[in-house]
């Protein structure tokens with residue numbers, strides 16, 4: 001058994017962490033209501049603007065000393081040097097010996113970035129050019145299917161990072177879609193998912209993109225084979241497959257084995273993590289839909305957030321502040337989850353995307369040296385469209401026993417023609433963060449009744465149910481308008497927030513070993529479904545569940 005390098009002190013032993021503990025003990029009972037009442041400038045003071053993105057973090061349980069102390073912690077763990085190493089292409093993904101360079105994919109400056117002595121910018125640019133040429137053919141209708149018809153439907157087959165990012169962006173950029181192209185996303189290995197889509201499309205006018213970093217993911221490869229068979233059940237012949245299938249992968253060998261032409265392959269590289277890959281060729285479905293010009297605007301927005309992250313002092317740095325506030329609640333207040341609530345219909349998939357981005361990155365319990373941590377790491381990320389959440393789970397945020405820090409994300413200008421509806425949504429978002437911060441005291445609850453003149457039976461018994469403690473932390477992120485550029489900024493903001501937290505927690509945020517064991521056991525169980533005898537080699541629960549399944553489906557006892 002190899003020994004672990006335990007020489008580095010734990011996060012909780014660092015002087016800056018201990019200073020934060022003392023600070024927490026001093027201020028954790030303070031109420032934000034009081035803090036707002038005693039500082040008229042609080043809202044303005046605790047906000048950061050970067051281009052069209054405004055972060056108001058004033059409704060957090062902080063005082064003037066808090067952010068500097070959190071920044072001391074960031075400095076003590078060398079956040080700035082880790083950040084610079086990431087941008088420079090150092091192999092900071094130590095368990096896979098890989099660089100972490102999704103930022104290179106949006107490196108507008110085109111300054112060389114080296115991996116193993118090779119400048120990677122020329123190959124990034126070549127792939128972008130290849131994507132553009134291909135996308136233009138589809139978008140202009142010059143690429144023809146086997147029966148000489150133009151393509152009207154794109155099906156992206158992928159899962160995890162090869163699905164969530166492109167799907168989230170596709171939905172977010174609806175106003176920029178090509179009018180004659182619809183993109184569908186298949187991820188689930190449940191045949192019902194692909195069936196639902198195949199039912200609505202025509203093999204003569206459909207293009208499949210098989211998107212898989214590894215090209216070995218069971219769900220994706222299974223779905224890709226189903227799609228291929230479906231195509232060949234029409235009048236299409238083997239030689240027509242290349243007109244209807246393209247691949248996006250780092251594994252050219254496997255994609256070739258699947259039967260995809262080299263001309264129809266769009267490459268990316270092992271220094272792009274799956275959940276950070278929407279900026280790469282994995283974004284092909286986005287380019288097909290919104291065009292390369294808009295895709296480049298999204299890259300440019302992300303690049304501007306990269307520059308902000310690299311160049312702004314920690315105390316005014318948006319991703320740093322968001323990351324550190326998360327650490328404040330996680331490690332000091334004991335919050336276990338973090339809510340993401342977009343108040344924008346087009347951003348409805350953002351939370352799902354961030355669940356993977358955040359939890360696959362920082363949901364870890366050993367540090368980058370393999371040592372078990374003795375502090376909390378990545379929180380549970382959850383949420384949905386805010387306005388829907390209000391009528392579902394906000395009850396628990398307002399009056400439950402758990403602290404749930406959350407982000408409210410709102411676009412000021414709407415793409416919709418219904419300004420009155422947009423006003424309602426905006427007012428709701430602002431009202432929620434105000435209510436979460438302020439709460440409503442017992443006295444105020446009484447006065448509200450008196451004012452409203454509502455006669456309630458047994459007010460005395462009920463009144464306590466109507467009190468809101470408040471003091472619930474929120475961030476408000478305002479986008480001037482949801483555009484390719486502001487979307488790029490927003491996504492990069494969260495990527496860097498996750499990075500900041502990973503560094504504080506001393507994690508490798510760029511591997512995902514936690515997904516492997518389940519994949520391995522799936523293979524064993526799948527093989528056992530085909531065996532005639534009952535299985536006995538698992539625990540008694542798994543044995544009986546497998547045997548029950550086999551008896552119902554295959555009639556085996």
Ligand SMILES: O=P(O)(O)OC[C@H]1O[C@](O)(CO)[C@@H](O)[C@@H]1O
Nearest residue numbers: 160161162212213214217274515
């Ligand atoms: O793009 P691939 O290699 O098919 O992987 C899909 C997803 O599966 C994972 O490896 C998890 O199993 C994710 O990290 C990744 O985004």
